[in-house]
Amino acid sequence: MNILLLDWSTAQIFAKPIRYRVFVMEQAVPEEMEWDEYDQDAIHALALINDETVGTARLILNHEKAKIGRMAVLEEWRSQGIGFALLNALVQEARQQQIKLIELHAQVHAEQFYAKLGFVASGEVFSEAGMDHIKMQKVL
DSSP states (O other): OEEEEEOHHHHHHHHHHHHIIIIIIISOOOHHHHSOTTTTTSEEEEEEETTEEEEEEEEEEETTEEEEEEEEEOGGGTTSSHHHHHHHHHHHHHHHTTOOEEEEEEEGGGHHHHHHTTOEEEEEEEEETTEEEEEEEEEO
C-alpha cells in the first residue's frame, strides 16, 4: 500500500469518486454537503493498492490546530489497515507542519478506531449529515 499526500487539484480525480460512493451513495449524505470550500486548501491523502485508489482523507491546517475529515475507504477494502495508514500519514504530516492539536468528528460507530490511535472523545454526541458523531482530539 502506498499513501500519497496531494493538493486538491491533483487528488480530486481520485478522491471524489471514493467520497461520492461512500458518503453520498452508502451513507446518504446530500451531495451538496459533501463538497465544500475546505477541499481547495486541504492536504489530501490517497491510499493506493496496486495503483488502485481505495481510500482518502483530508487534513485542514489552521495555525497550530488541524482537522482530519472526509475519511473514506471503499467497502471491499475496509478492515485491512487502510484507514489506519491514512490517519497515520495525516498525523505525521501535521507533526511536520508544527501542529499542536488535531481534531476530527468521528461517526460514533468509529470512535474506538480513533481511540486506538490516541484520539480522545470530547463533548456530547451530535448530529452531522444525519448521523451521530462525536468530536475527538489528539495532542501532538
